[in-house]
Amino acid sequence: MKSDSKENFDLRKFFPDEEQRRIFAKVFDRSTISAVHSLASKGYFDVLEFVISTGKEAHVFRAVDSAGHFRAVKIYKIETTDFKHMSKYLEGDVRFQGVKKNRRDLIYAWARKEFKNLLLLNKAGVRAPLPIAFKDNVLVMEFIGEKGQASPxxxxxxxxxxxxVHTALVDFVARMLFKVExxxxxxxxxxxxxxxxxxxxIDCGQAVLNSHPMxxxxxxxxxxxxxxYLxxxxxxxxxxxxxxxxRSKKSLFKK
Ligand SMILES: Nc1ncnc2c1ncn2[C@@H]1O[C@H](COP(=O)(O)OP(=O)(O)OP(=O)(O)O)[C@@H](O)[C@H]1O
Ligand SMILES: [Mg+2]
Structure with a gap:
């Protein structure tokens, strides 16, 4: 019971809303709480307000920092049923060679990969959330929405x-391919x-470098x-x- 009350104490700090706290506690383990704690203590956000999306692999929360800025916090589930498919996208990406194959390490590498990919997208001039910070399976990024309402x-x-849509997608794919591969x-x-x-x-965990065999x-x-779609x-x-x-955009974007 003692450790329980400590857990509740920590969670209450990040989840003022009881329903959201219950959702989180049902899905995430102690190490995730400690990653949340570590990011919050560095000021990346103050509280996790509510879930925007609950998926098979991750939950995305709207968070707010002490200055009132919204953030999106994506938390990958360690118990995700689909973790094996992740190795297909990690192996063969030169940035992630040598990542261990156990569930936890793969998921941590996945979150790190999404952070790095978001950086590359922004560098290429593709409109994507700005990555802010990550720790273990928790990724903090720019909140995409209007007046606090997440965009659909x-x-x-x-x-x-x-x-x-056609113009934007051709531009996105060409920038990704030719500017950051x-x-x-x-x-x-x-x-x-x-x-x-x-x-x-959004959702860039699986994105790979062009040198990937697949x-x-x-x-x-x-x-x-x-x-x-079009x-x-x-x-x-x-x-x-x-x-x-x-392809016709190559000369425009290639360094
Ligand atoms: N930066 C963001 N700002 C606002 N909403 C976001 C942001 N990132 C994700 N979302 C919301 O969360 C949902 C899930 O995010 P994302 O597609 O990245 O996860 P996912 O890997 O598909 O999750 P799963 O497959 O487990 O559902 C999105 O469809 C969107 O509604
Ligand atoms: Mg998605």
Whole structure:
């Protein structure tokens, strides 16, 4: 009971809301609490206000810092059922060679990988959340939303002008490929936020460098998803045409 009360004490500090505290305590272990503690003590956020999304692999919270700035805090579940698929994206990425294969180390590497990928996306000029900090399985990043309301995914809120989606996606993929040699590898209407008609690319843990042995097939899958989305929304194109448009940007973006 003693350790219980300590846990409750710590959690109460980060989760003033009882319901949110209960959600967290059900899913996360002590080491996650200590990572949350460590990031909060450095001032990256003050409290975790509520869950924006509960998924198979991660929960995303809206947090707020002492100055009242919102943050998004993504916490990967250590007990994620799908951790084995992560090694496919980690092995073969030269930045992550030698990562141990146990569940915890893989998930920590995944969070670190998402942080680094977000840095690269921002460097390339792709609109994506600015990464702020990470510790173990906890990632703090820019909150994407308006007036405190998290932006919906493109799947839930299709863009008013599909032509703009086409232009933005060709630009995003070309910048990623030619400026920082990155393939998103899970590009779809589920991982794009529609922030007042501006597209924001999220969920970058799986993104790999172009030197990854499976980079080509990941790239082709991304293009196929984009093509399907655009055609379904009335913008007629093909995978070949999209690939060609992206290639034609090479001289613009290549260093
Ligand atoms: N920076 C952010 N700002 C606002 N909302 C966010 C942000 N990052 C993620 N979200 C919200 O959280 C949801 C899940 O995030 P994300 O796609 O990164 O996780 P995921 O890996 O798909 O999680 P899972 O597969 O476990 O559902 C998003 O669909 C979005 O609603
Ligand atoms: Mg996602």
């Amino acid at each position: 995914i493109l799947k839930e809120k299709p863009a008013k002008d599909v032509k703009k 990155l393939i998103h590898a899970d590009l779809s209407e589920y991982n794009l936020l529609n922030k007042g008609e501006e597209l924001v690319l 980079a080509k097939s990941f790239f082709e899958r991304d293009i196929a998803n984009i093509s399907k 055609n379904r929304h009335g913008f007629k194109t093909t995978e070949e045409a999209l690939t060609e448009e992206i």
